[in-house]
Amino acid sequence: MAIITQNASPDLPPPSSDIGLKGWLKQNLFSNALNSAITIMLLIALLAMLIPLVRWAFIDADWLGTTREDCTSGGACWVFVSVHFNQFMYGLYPATEYWRINLAGFILVLTLLALMIRGVPGKKYITLFALLIFPIIVFYLFAGGRFGLEPVETSLWGGLSLTLVLAIVGIVASLPLGILLALGRRSDMPIVRAVCVAFIEIWRGVPLITVLFMASVMLPLFLPEGMNFDKLIRALVGIVLFQSAYMAEVIRGGLQAIPKGQYEAAQALGLSYWQSMYKVILPQALKLVIPGIVNTFISLFKDTTLVMIIGLFDLLGIIQAAFSNPDWLGYSIEGYAFAALVFWIFCFGMSRYSQSVERKLNTGY
Amino acid sequence: MEQALNSESKAASALAIKLHEVNKWYGDFHVLKNINLDVQSGERIVICGPSGSGKSTVIRCINRLEEHQRGDIIVDGIELSNDIKNIDRVRREVGMVFQHFNLFPHLTVLENCCLAPMWVRKIPRKEAEATAMEYLERVKIPQQAHKYPGQLSGGQQQRVAIARSLCMKPRIMLLDEPTSALDPEMIKEVLDTMVELAETGMTMLCVTHEMGFAKTVADSVVFMDGGEIIETNTPEAFFNHPQHERTKLFLSQILAH
Numbered sequence: 001m002a003i004i005t006q007n008a009s010p011d012l013p014p015p016s017s018d019i020g021l022k023g024w025l026k027q028n029l030f031s032n033a034l035n036s037a038i039t040i041m042l043l044i045a046l047l048a049m050l051i052p053l054v055r056w057a058f059i060d061a062d063w064l065g066t067t068r069e070d071c072t073s074g075g076a077c078w079v080f081v082s083v084h085f086n087q088f089m090y091g092l093y094p095a096t097e098y099w100r101i102n103l104a105g106f107i108l109v110l111t112l113l114a115l116m117i118r119g120v121p122g123k124k125y126i127t128l129f130a131l132l133i134f135p136i137i138v139f140y141l142f143a144g145g146r147f148g149l150e151p152v153e154t155s156l157w158g159g160l161s162l163t164l165v166l167a168i169v170g171i172v173a174s175l176p177l178g179i180l181l182a183l184g185r186r187s188d189m190p191i192v193r194a195v196c197v198a199f200i201e202i203w204r205g206v207p208l209i210t211v212l213f214m215a216s217v218m219l220p221l222f223l224p225e226g227m228n229f230d231k232l233i234r235a236l237v238g239i240v241l242f243q244s245a246y247m248a249e250v251i252r253g254g255l256q257a258i259p260k261g262q263y264e265a266a267q268a269l270g271l272s273y274w275q276s277m278y279k280v281i282l283p284q285a286l287k288l289v290i291p292g293i294v295n296t297f298i299s300l301f302k303d304t305t306l307v308m309i310i311g312l313f314d315l316l317g318i319i320q321a322a323f324s325n326p327d328w329l330g331y332s333i334e335g336y337a338f339a340a341l342v343f344w345i346f347c348f349g350m351s352r353y354s355q356s357v358e359r360k361l362n363t364g365y
Numbered sequence: 366m367e368q369a370l371n372s373e374s375k376a377a378s379a380l381a382i383k384l385h386e387v388n389k390w391y392g393d394f395h396v397l398k399n400i401n402l403d404v405q406s407g408e409r410i411v412i413c414g415p416s417g418s419g420k421s422t423v424i425r426c427i428n429r430l431e432e433h434q435r436g437d438i439i440v441d442g443i444e445l446s447n448d449i450k451n452i453d454r455v456r457r458e459v460g461m462v463f464q465h466f467n468l469f470p471h472l473t474v475l476e477n478c479c480l481a482p483m484w485v486r487k488i489p490r491k492e493a494e495a496t497a498m499e500y501l502e503r504v505k506i507p508q509q510a511h512k513y514p515g516q517l518s519g520g521q522q523q524r525v526a527i528a529r530s531l532c533m534k535p536r537i538m539l540l541d542e543p544t545s546a547l548d549p550e551m552i553k554e555v556l557d558t559m560v561e562l563a564e565t566g567m568t569m570l571c572v573t574h575e576m577g578f579a580k581t582v583a584d585s586v587v588f589m590d591g592g593e594i595i596e597t598n599t600p601e602a603f604f605n606h607p608q609h610e611r612t613k614l615f616l617s618q619i620l621a622h
Contacts, residue, residue, distance in 0.1 A: 264430050265467035269481035269533060270456040279480055283471050361471070 057337075068328060080331040081338045084322045088338070091158015091313050097150060100141045101161050107134065108168075116353065118360075131172070138165075154232040158313035160342065165232075166239060166304040166314065167346075171297050173240040178247025179286075183277060185252055196248070203245035208306055211238040216310035235307050243300045250292035254285030287361045294354040298347045315339060379442070381406040381537055381568045382427060387436035389422060396422050397433065398592045406536070409569040411579040411600075414589035415615060420572045423589070424539045427570070428459045441536060457485060460530030464542040466522045468514035474501070474525050475510040478532045486533065493532070500528040504558050520551030524558050531562075538562065540571040574619060580604065588612050 016022075030036045060075025063082075071077035081088070090098055111130045114120045142165070145151035157165070184196030203211075215234040223229075258281055266276030286293070308317030319335040322328065382404040389397040396419045404410055412420045425431040426438060429445055429452045438445040440455045469477050478497035482488045488496075501507045504524040506517075514522050523543055530538060543559065544552045556578050563569055563582045573579065579586050579600050586603040588596045588611075596609045607613045 259465075259467075261463060261465050261467035262469065265461075265463065265469070267430060268428055268456060268459075268461040268463075269529070270453060270485040271481060272453070272485075275484050279484065280469050284469075287471065 068331075076334050076337070077331055078334060080322075080328055080334045083328070084319075084325075087159060087322065088315060088318055089159050090161055091318055092156040093152060093158070093161070094150075094156070097144070097152060100144070100149065104138045104141045105161070105164075107137065108164075135169075154230050157232065159318045160315045162232075162307075162312065163301075163304050163314040163316075166236065166307060167301045169236050170239045170243055170300050170304070174243040174247050174296075174300065175293070177240065177244035178251055179282065181244060181248035182251035182255055185248065186255055200245045200248050203242050204249070206242075208239070208242050208303055209309060211242050212306055212310050214238070231310065232312060235310060235312060239300070239304070239307075243296065243303075246296050247293065250289050250296055251285065253292065254287075254289035255281065257288050258285050287358070290354050290358050290361075294350055297350055301347060301350070302343060315342060379406050380404070380439075381408070381441060382570070383437070383439040384423070384427075385437040385439075387423075387426065387433050387438060389419075389426065389431065389433045389435075396592050397426070400436070400594060402587065402594065402597075404537075404568060404570060406568055407566050408584045409563050409567075409582055410571070410585055410587060411583040412570065412572045412587045412589060413574060413576075413579065413615075414595075418589040419592040420587075420589045421541050424461075424541055424570055424572055427537075427539060428456050428461055430461075457533065458536050460533055460535035460538045462523070462526050462530055462538065462540045462543045464545050466514070466519070466526045466546075468522055468526055468529070470514050473511050473513055474506070474517070477514065477525060478529045481529075482532050497528070497532050500531045501525070503531070503561070504528045505554075518551060519547045520554045523547065523551075523555045527555075527558055527562065537568045537570070540569065540573070542572050542574070544573065544575055576604070576619065588615065590615070 029039045056075045060073050061078055062071045062073055063078050065079040066083060070079050090101055093101060111126060111134060114126050115123065140146050143152060181196050181200055184192045187193050212235055215238040216231055219234060262280055266280045304314055305316040307314055313321060316339050319339050323332045323335060380403055384400050384402040387397055387400040400423060414420045422431055426433045427440060441458050443451050443454050445451060445455060475494060475497055479493040482493040483490060498507055501510055504527055506521055506524055509517060509521060544555050547555060556575060559578065560582055583600050585597055586600050587594055590611050596612045607616055
């Protein structure tokens with residue numbers, strides 16, 4: 001029997017129990033008796049843990065004061081953090097020179113905002129400024145010794161500002177180096193390929209702690225008499241080389257995912273190797289591995305805490321140093337909680353920003 | 366009159382592509398065996414043959430996407446050797462259209478068309494965009510210029526790919542099974558574009574199974590099998606009086622379905 005539809009059926013709305021908050025709850029939390037029981041049990045367990053935490057951190061906490069005598073209510077003593085706040089931010093940097101770090105931070109925030117907000121004109125020039133001029137400004141602001149600024153030795157740098165210096169230099173330098181290594185590893189030229197493979201495998205094969213130890217303790221032994229690099233620079237070079245090996249492998253994953261036809265189309269149009277990499281292959285490959293790249297950035301950011309074993313006081317290092325302040329013994333939980341919060345804010349920020357970049361770059365392929 | 370003009374231009378025309386005793390191996394596998402082929406400027410040649418016969422490899426050797434090990438390939442007077450300068454010169458003069466389009470998915474249609482003219486020919490953006498729009502009009506999709514390839518149908522993507530090649534103002538076009546990856550209802554729009562391209566007098570080398578296209582457009586048909594050129598003839602003779610047994614078998618198989 002033939003079936004002929006005379007009139008198109010109208011679109012009807014879905015049943016009301018399947019949409020909105022009610023539908024979501026039913027689907028996700030209370031879909032059957034067992035799931036409902038699990039939901040309720042987990043809710044009780046969550047409340048049992050959250051209530052004491054909130055009471056300790058907020059309700060019973062002491063926020064104001066200048067000495068440990070101000071902490072009387074039995075909750076968290078945030079006075080510990082507020083008293084040491086400047087130290088946590090600036091390390092042992094002389095207090096009269098804080099403005100230099102503040103100014104550098106202010107320029108950094110402005111530059112990042114200008115780069116991240118869509119529709120800001122002249123992004124090309126801002127990027128050039130950020131990559132070429134900004135590091136010079138920051139160097140002279142931090143180290144001083146020129147333009148009438150008092151010199152400040154790197155051994156006095158510390159706290160969050162040191163963490164940011166390590167992380168930003170690490171991120172900005174390891175990405176291009178990683179790209180070059182990844183391209184080199186896929187090169188047709190055997191010597192280039194061998195050098196890149198050896199570099200990546202050697203640096204990936206050792207722990208970062210070893211790298212930092214080597215840079216700080218062993219390198220000076222091998223260097224000729226009288227020749228010595230700043231400890232911070234040695235640590236930075238170690239971090240950059242180490243992370244670029246990881247970055248290279250992440251990016252290689254992206255390069256391998258690009259179909260051969262893209263390379264061929266670029267070649268057939270007459271684009272040179274570097275042109276086709278820059279305009280065709282890398283934009284696609286990097287987009288594919290944004291999650292992996294940001295993953296590496298985040299772990300780099302947290303790995304900067306390892307510099308404390310070579311005597312540099314990053315944020316975590318300076319907080320731990322404050323634990324041994326005889327006036328403030330016994331407040332390590334507050335210190336670690338503060339460190340965790342600061343690290344989390346930066347890492348979560350990177351993660352969210354990467355997601356928005358992914359959405360922006362999505363062209364539906 | 367037209368006849369005279371035609372023969373005169375033919376006589377004046379130079380050799381666009383010359384393949385002399387070209388041999389190629391993939392490892393131990395001898396893919397191309399003594400390929401000899403002369404293509405006059407303005408000539409349109411269709412290469413056909415069963416799969417694995419080496420027909421794609423031949424045209425991929427002409428712009429050096431594949432390397433040949435023995436023999437000479439001379440394109441537009443430039444001999445293809447390991448000299449990267451010569452390879453770049455040849456690629457600038459030779460456009461290529463692929464089976465799977467190979468548009469750049471992260472660029473819009475217009476950007477796809479402007480990329481090579483701007484970076485290889487160093488043409489200013491404005492001028493490159495004007496040229497690109499001209500060719501997009503020619504392939505009848507100017508209204509899609511600001512879309513991404515992922516938003517277009519297969520037929521539209523292939524027409525963009527043709528326009529992208531033409532934006533480099535090539536003297537020779539290589540087409541590698543341009544309709545094989547398309548849904549049946551989209552083949553015609555691409556074939557129409559190819560016929561129009563042929564009417565402009567472009568030198569074309571096309572690997573295709575579209576025998577209708579070969580009959581209407583080609584000056585000669587090359588039949589390949591097992592890495593060799595088995596038979597070369599005018600389309601009229603090729604389809605009506607195939608000489609070789611393998612040609613007859615091939616034609617019976619593709620025309621019977």
